Amino acid sequence: MMSVENIIELKGIKKRFEDNFEAVKDFNLQVKKGEFVTFLGPSGCGKTTTLRMIAGFDIPTEGQILLNGKEISQLPPNKRPINTVFQRYALFPHLNIFDNIAFGLKLKTKTVTYQNASGETLTRQEKLTREEIREKVSHALQIVDLEGFEKRSIATLSGGQQQRIAIARAIVNEPEILLLDEPLGALDLKMRKEMQLELKAMHKELGITFIYVTHDQEEALTMSDKVVVMSDGKIQQIGTPEEIYNEPNTVFVADFIGESNIYTGHMSGIRKVNFCGAEFECLDDLPTGAKVDVIVRPEDVIMTEPEKGTITGVVQSVIFKGMHYEIIVESGDNEVVIQGTRGAKVGETIGMCLEPDGIHVILADTNQNIYEGELTKNYMVEFAGGEYDCDVTRLYPGSTINAEGVLVDASGDEIQTAGVKVKVKVPVESITMSDDTENGEGICGNIISLIYKGDHYHYIVRTKDEFDFHLHDEYLWNENDYVRLLIPKDSIELSLADEN
Numbered sequence: 001m002m003s004v005e006n007i008i009e010l011k012g013i014k015k016r017f018e019d020n021f022e023a024v025k026d027f028n029l030q031v032k033k034g035e036f037v038t039f040l041g042p043s044g045c046g047k048t049t050t051l052r053m054i055a056g057f058d059i060p061t062e063g064q065i066l067l068n069g070k071e072i073s074q075l076p077p078n079k080r081p082i083n084t085v086f087q088r089y090a091l092f093p094h095l096n097i098f099d100n101i102a103f104g105l106k107l108k109t110k111t112v113t114y115q116n117a118s119g120e121t122l123t124r125q126e127k128l129t130r131e132e133i134r135e136k137v138s139h140a141l142q143i144v145d146l147e148g149f150e151k152r153s154i155a156t157l158s159g160g161q162q163q164r165i166a167i168a169r170a171i172v173n174e175p176e177i178l179l180l181d182e183p184l185g186a187l188d189l190k191m192r193k194e195m196q197l198e199l200k201a202m203h204k205e206l207g208i209t210f211i212y213v214t215h216d217q218e219e220a221l222t223m224s225d226k227v228v229v230m231s232d233g234k235i236q237q238i239g240t241p242e243e244i245y246n247e248p249n250t251v252f253v254a255d256f257i258g259e260s261n262i263y264t265g266h267m268s269g270i271r272k273v274n275f276c277g278a279e280f281e282c283l284d285d286l287p288t289g290a291k292v293d294v295i296v297r298p299e300d301v302i303m304t305e306p307e308k309g310t311i312t313g314v315v316q317s318v319i320f321k322g323m324h325y326e327i328i329v330e331s332g333d334n335e336v337v338i339q340g341t342r343g344a345k346v347g348e349t350i351g352m353c354l355e356p357d358g359i360h361v362i363l364a365d366t367n368q369n370i371y372e373g374e375l376t377k378n379y380m381v382e383f384a385g386g387e388y389d390c391d392v393t394r395l396y397p398g399s400t401i402n403a404e405g406v407l408v409d410a411s412g413d414e415i416q417t418a419g420v421k422v423k424v425k426v427p428v429e430s431i432t433m434s435d436d437t438e439n440g441e442g443i444c445g446n447i448i449s450l451i452y453k454g455d456h457y458h459y460i461v462r463t464k465d466e467f468d469f470h471l472h473d474e475y476l477w478n479e480n481d482y483v484r485l486l487i488p489k490d491s492i493e494l495s496l497a498d499e500n
Contacts, residue, residue: 005032005033006030006031006032006033007031007032007033007034007067007068007176007177007209008030008031008054008065008066008067008068008177008209008211009029009030009031009064009065009066010027010028010029010030010050010053010054010063010064010065010066011028011063011064011065011066012026012027012028012062012063012064013026013027013028013050013053013060013062013063013064013065014026014027014060014061014062014063015046015049015050015053015058015060015061016061022233023046023049023233024046024049024050024053024060024233025046025232025233025234026234027046027050027063027233027234027235028235029228029235029238031209031211031226032209033209034207034208034209035209035210035225035226036200036203036209036210036212036223036224036225036226037209037210037211037212037224037225037226037227037228038211038212038213038214038219038220038223038224038226038227038228039051039211039212039213039214039228039230040214040215040216040217040220040227040228040229040230040256040257041215041229041230041231041236041256042215042231042256043215045230045231045232045233046230046232046233046234047213047230048181048182048213050230051084051179051181051211051213053065053073054082054177054179054211055077055080055082055084055179056072056075056076056077056079056080056082057077059073059074060073067080067081067176067177068176081175081176081177082175082176082177082178082179083170083171083173083175083177083178083179084170084178084179084180084181085166085167085170085178085179085180085181085183086166086181086182086183087181087182087183087185087186088186090166091154091162091165091166091169092154093154093155095154096150096151096152096153096154097141097146097149097150097151097152097153097154097157097165098137098150098151100154100165100169101137101140101141101165101168101169101172102133102136102137102172103169104169104172104173105128105132105133105136105137105172105173106127106128106133108127108128108173109125109126109127109128110125110126110127110128111123111124111125112124112125112126136172137150137168137172138150139172140168140169140171140172141168143168143171143202143205143206144164144165144167144168144198144202145164145198146161146164146165146168149161158191159186159187159188159191160187160191160194160195163183163184163186163187163195164198166183167180167183167199167202171202171206171208175208176208176209177208177209177210177211178206178208178209178210178211179211179212179213180199180210180211180212180213181213182213182214182215184196184214184216184219192216192219196218196219196222196223197222199212199223200222200223203223212224217256217257217258220241220244221241221244221245221257222241224240224241225240226238226239226240227239227240227241227244229244229252229253229256229257231252231256231449232448236249236250236252236253237249237250237253244257245257245258246360247360248260248295248360248362249362250362251293251295251362251451251453251458252449252451254293254295254360255451255452258297259297259298259337259339260295260296260297260298261295261296261297261298261301261335261336261337261454262293262294262295262296262451262452262453262454263275263276263293263294263296263334263453263454264291264292264293264294264364264453264454264456265291265292265293265294265361266289266290266291266292267286267287267288267289267290267292267361268288269288270285270288271283271284271285271356273292273294273359273361275294275454276311276331276332276334276336276454277311277331277332277334278310278311280310280354280356280359281356281359282356282359282360282361283356283357283359284359284360284361284362286361286363290363290364291363291364292361292362292363292364293361293362293363293364293453294359294360294361295359295360295361295362296354296358296359296360297358298326298337298338298339299324299339299340300354300355300358300359301336301337301338301339301340301352301353301354301358302352302353302354302355302358303327303338303340303342303344303350303351303352304350304351304352304353305350305351306349306350306351307351308351308353309350309351309352309353310351310352310353310354311331311332311336311351311352312331312349312350312351312352313329313330313331313332313336313349313350313352314329314330314331314347314348314349314350315327315328315329315344315345315346315347315348315349315350316328316329316330316335316346317346318343318344318345318346320343321339324339324340324341325338325339325340325341325342325343325344326338326339327339327340327343327344329350329352331352332455333454333455334454334455335452335454335455336352336454338352368425368426368427368428369384369425369426369427369428369431369468369469369470370423370424370425371383371384371423371424371426371467372421372422372423372424372497373421373422373423373424373494374419374420374421374422375392375395375417375418375419375420375422376417376418377416377417377418379392379401379407379417381422381424381492381494383422383424384424384443384463384465384467384469385443385463385464385465385467386442386443386463388441388442388487388489388492389441389489390489390492390494391489391490391492392407392417392494393407394493394494395422395494395495395496396409396415398410399415420496421496421497421498422494422495422496422497423494423495423496423497424492424493424494425492425493425494425495426469426487426491426492426493427491427493428458428470428471428472429471429472430487430488430491431469431471431485431486431487431491432471432473432485432486433459433461433471433473433477433483433484433485433486434483434484434486435481435483435484436484437482437483437484440484440486441486442484442485442486442487443463443467443484443485444463444464444482444483444484444485445461445462445463445464445467445469445482445483445485446461446462446480446481446482446483447459447460447461447477447478447479447480447481447483448460448461448462448468448479448480449479450476450477450479453472455474456472456473456474457472457473457474457475457476457477458470458471458472459471459472459473459477461483461485469485471485
């Protein structure tokens with residue numbers, strides 16, 4: 001039973017298109033009445049597709065969309081109490097502002113109760129009167145701060161004014177939910193910042209539910225009650241702007257929201273983490289010895305004299321950015337980005353400290369690539385869409401390959417391997433990439449993600465069969481590069497599937 005305070009709920013939503021591309025995967029979300037919720041993520045992450053399913057323009061392949069507890073996923077758009085504002089405002093150039101806003105109202109009907117000559121109470125559908133339409137249009141223009149513009153032509157309006165008219169046209173129908181698909185994308189930076197604050201004020205005045213789509217982090221953090229961070233068709237994290245910024249639960253969220261220093265480290269004690277060659281106290285209580293990703297915001301790095309720093313480094317560059325300096329420091333093999341009101345000199349050695357609350361630690365769940373696999377009769381292993389050379393003797397204690405090239409146990413009896421199910425582990429450090437995609441062993445794929453971790457990049461490469469490989473490389477490759485993955489025989493760890 002859905003709580004009445006949730007105006008809309010998405011349960012197990014998936015959207016697969018005709019070419020078998022899955023744009024949205026297992027999407028679950030509850031939106032409360034009156035909330036300002038933002039879908040935030042890079043292009044192609046599925047946020048607009050999700051919005052279109054809420055609006056009714058796309059039908060989910062799987063799952064339910066509930067509005068006030070009732071299933072609406074098959075309901076056409078005009079039957080939903082939902083209006084949408086797009087990046088392209090789609091205003092009618094031949095109509096003045098009043099007629100643009102009133103267009104939907106002129107088609108709308110209301111239920112009127114009356115008594116007939118026999119005294120019976122009946123109902124009928126009537127169109128809105130001219131006076132009712134005028135009042136509603138006037139109120140909508142007042143909300144978007146364009147009173148008195150009724151007779152103006154669309155052609156005389158600036159981009160920001162046209163955007164407000166598009167919003168007025170949507171809210172004049174008094175929808176329960178207003179969907180906004182990157183509505184500020186066509187505006188310049190100054191106008192966009194102004195409109196962010198105006199939209200937040202409109203939301204407060206109207207009291208209706210806003211669901212907003214953007215790839216702009218600042219928009220999401222400025223306006224939202226709740227932010228839904230998306231990547232690759234899936235929800236990465238849901239939280240308030242403060243939670244998303246201060247407590248990211250994946251390195252993707254940390255890298256995408258604001259600027260971050262991200263390092264590979266390990267827990268060296270109780271609330272103690274080791275990274276960048278030093279031990280720091282932190283607030284996250286994770287198991288001692290656990291491999292972790294460490295996130296440090298540039299504004300949380302404290303510059304000191306070299307002898308007072310937990311670590312030291314040499315200043316590589318200093319850029320003045322108006323409100324702060326951005327300073328890049330080389331500390332051993334690691335790069336540290338600092339943002340602060342104090343400058344520094346290139347070539348200068350400085351110390352750096354961190355308060356425990358300036359360090360955010362999350363378990364590194366991508367240090368191993370784990371797949372289901374199967375052995376072949378010629379002692380290879382098939383997994384992730386490819387066939388790889390491996391050492392099967394490590395799978396069967398006491399086994400050897402005899403002079404005839406046959407796998408035998410300690411008694412000399414042959415071990416049949418064809419079709420044996422195995423679990424395959426490949427450490428991220430052991431995989432390398434090659435740009436020679438025409439020749440050689442290994443499997444090919446496209447780089448779909450890269451995150452800088454102080455002294456190396458963490459890459460995700462996706463094959464044509466939709467298998468993902470995580471790997472590290474000190475060199476910068478480009479997103480979407482097509483590469484060959486090379487996996488050394490000795491790095492492939494096998495265990496029998498029934499042992500797991």
